Amino acid sequence: MIVTSTLHNHCDMCDGRCSAEEMIEAAISAGFTDFGLSCHSYAPFDLDYSIKDEATYLHKLAELRKKYEGRIRIAYGAEQDLFAPVRYRDAYDYIIGSVHYLRDNYGNYHTIDGSLADIMHTLDKVFAGDTMALIADYYGNVVRVAEEQRPDIIGHFDVIKKTNGGNDWFSEDDPAYRKLAIEAIRRTAKIGAVFEVNTSPLFKKLDLDVYPSPFLLKELLSLGANVMINTDAHCTEQLVYGVDQTIELLRDIGFRQIMLWSDGKFIKRDL
Ligand SMILES: [Zn+2]
Numbered sequence: 001m002i003v004t005s006t007l008h009n010h011c012d013m014c015d016g017r018c019s020a021e022e023m024i025e026a027a028i029s030a031g032f033t034d035f036g037l038s039c040h041s042y043a044p045f046d047l048d049y050s051i052k053d054e055a056t057y058l059h060k061l062a063e064l065r066k067k068y069e070g071r072i073r074i075a076y077g078a079e080q081d082l083f084a085p086v087r088y089r090d091a092y093d094y095i096i097g098s099v100h101y102l103r104d105n106y107g108n109y110h111t112i113d114g115s116l117a118d119i120m121h122t123l124d125k126v127f128a129g130d131t132m133a134l135i136a137d138y139y140g141n142v143v144r145v146a147e148e149q150r151p152d153i154i155g156h157f158d159v160i161k162k163t164n165g166g167n168d169w170f171s172e173d174d175p176a177y178r179k180l181a182i183e184a185i186r187r188t189a190k191i192g193a194v195f196e197v198n199t200s201p202l203f204k205k206l207d208l209d210v211y212p213s214p215f216l217l218k219e220l221l222s223l224g225a226n227v228m229i230n231t232d233a234h235c236t237e238q239l240v241y242g243v244d245q246t247i248e249l250l251r252d253i254g255f256r257q258i259m260l261w262s263d264g265k266f267i268k269r270d271l
């Protein structure tokens, strides 16, 4: 197995469907040496999706590490939203920096990680139908999470395309879109974080490439950025979904190495 670690995983402490123990048992069965739990950081404006209490979450992580000692190493992670930074940063082994919302001028949050209807509503009400203005706002937030919060991992870089599997509201080939995405990835890459290649669009059958799309992965390769593969699993059946296919994709693009997490730190592994 090439990919022996997985760092972007949720459980029923946030919006995942399986318990942490179920996820970890599945990770042991799959042969991982290192498993990181990365529940959504506490977001008071969206408690359905985030953890309810950070201290309880950290306590649970400590309990899990102890319980599974000798069987698999448990890493303490969080998927930190731009608008919901963790309180106890030093308690974590790593932070995934992600954008899930846009915030309007009145302080209201609008998910970009929901349905097509959600995003169409936001496009209409907040951006007066200006697609590129919405996308520019999204990528502005991605750059902010990187530059202001310095995460260890950049989460699902172009998740803004999530609802666009049928090219319903923009084209990834549109030069205006590409310019926004490329400029954002160049700025984001400057902080030196690891970019995850997130396979969840494959699991969800969204008719989309992984995050980031191949044209962005090519840019990362030319920038010399480090990448890792994560499945963003919200349940056990998602834990390794799309990993083999993504290894092939990365090889085809020209990547020779990926990052793994091993015993508390990143290491490089040849592809
Ligand atoms: Zn996310």
Ligand SMILES: [Zn+2]
Residues within 6 Å of the ligand: 008, 010, 079, 232
């Ligand atoms: Zn996630």
